[in-house]
Amino acid sequence: MIELGVNIDHVATLRQARGTKYPDPIEAALIAESAGADAITLHLREDRRHIQDRDVEILRNRLTTRMNLESAVTDEMITIALRIKPHDICLVPERREELTTEGGLDVVKHFDQIKRACEKLGEAGIRVSLFINADALQINAAARAGAPVIEIHTGSYADAHSFDAQEKHFLEVQEAVGLGRNLGLKVNAGHGLHYENVQAIAAIPEISELNIGHAIVARAIFVGFKLAVQEMKQLMLESRK
Numbered sequence: 001m002i003e004l005g006v007n008i009d010h011v012a013t014l015r016q017a018r019g020t021k022y023p024d025p026i027e028a029a030l031i032a033e034s035a036g037a038d039a040i041t042l043h044l045r046e047d048r049r050h051i052q053d054r055d056v057e058i059l060r061n062r063l064t065t066r067m068n069l070e071s072a073v074t075d076e077m078i079t080i081a082l083r084i085k086p087h088d089i090c091l092v093p094e095r096r097e098e099l100t101t102e103g104g105l106d107v108v109k110h111f112d113q114i115k116r117a118c119e120k121l122g123e124a125g126i127r128v129s130l131f132i133n134a135d136a137l138q139i140n141a142a143a144r145a146g147a148p149v150i151e152i153h154t155g156s157y158a159d160a161h162s163f164d165a166q167e168k169h170f171l172e173v174q175e176a177v178g179l180g181r182n183l184g185l186k187v188n189a190g191h192g193l194h195y196e197n198v199q200a201i202a203a204i205p206e207i208s209e210l211n212i213g214h215a216i217v218a219r220a221i222f223v224g225f226k227l228a229v230q231e232m233k234q235l236m237l238e239s240r241k
């Protein structure tokens with residue numbers, strides 16, 4: 001069965017916009033779990049623009065599903081992850097000035113650094129995922145680096161402005177998923193997925209998990225967080241029937 005990791009970053013984005021205590025990403029995570037989320041994803045960015053260290057600390061003890069911590073491949077973040085010990089860590093690229101995570105990790109270029117991080121985190125019992133583009137070179141490098149999981153960046157598919165472009169990016173994702181599975185990896189996907197574009201991706205049978213945040217938080221404004229999560233999960237499950 002396909003799983004849903006609910007990303008709560010943008011609940012924290014709203015809180016940080018005013019420096020208030022609300023809305024609380026912890027509360028959002030607990031509601032998401034009660035609505036059927038299979039994991040909670042959160043990205044502790046180096047610039048702390050949304051999720052804060054305290055959120056990660058508190059959530060680690062309160063989640064009843066899995067914590068999927070997204071982090072850059074830096075000494076600071078690896079140290080935090082080794083202390084927090086999330087179930088899963090998803091290593092992502094980060095640029096301070098970016099609006100959002102604009103591409104996948106370049107595992108080929110930073111191979112030694114990423115392999116070392118995979119070893120360290122793996123030895124601590126944390127399952128490592130690499131957030132990469134739908135690119136055969138990157139997928140092969142991820143497997144060689146020793147990551148048991150990859151997450152295919154679906155941003156190009158989600159942002160496509162024409163049907164043809166979307167179809168092209170869909171086929172790239174589909175091929176990437178097949179390659180990852182043939183290499184024995186668990187394959188997840190995410191970024192930019194929303195209620196209108198999720199089903200084609202969710203229907204790819206070898207995908208284990210989708211991580212979705214921005215669209216769910218946006219939908220929650222109109223229908224509430226619980227229903228927003230339930231609707232997304234329902235669409236995903238329907239696509240596998």
Ligand SMILES: CC(=O)[C@@H](O)[C@H](O)COP(=O)(O)O
Nearest residue numbers: 009043070092099100101191
């Ligand atoms: C890696 C990833 O895709 C998520 O972290 C998501 O992008 C969260 O939103 P921001 O990129 O705005 O931090």
Ligand SMILES: NCC(=O)COP(=O)(O)O
Nearest residue numbers: 190191192211212213214
């Ligand atoms: N790794 C992708 C993720 O966690 C959610 O991305 P988005 O749905 O907020 O674009």
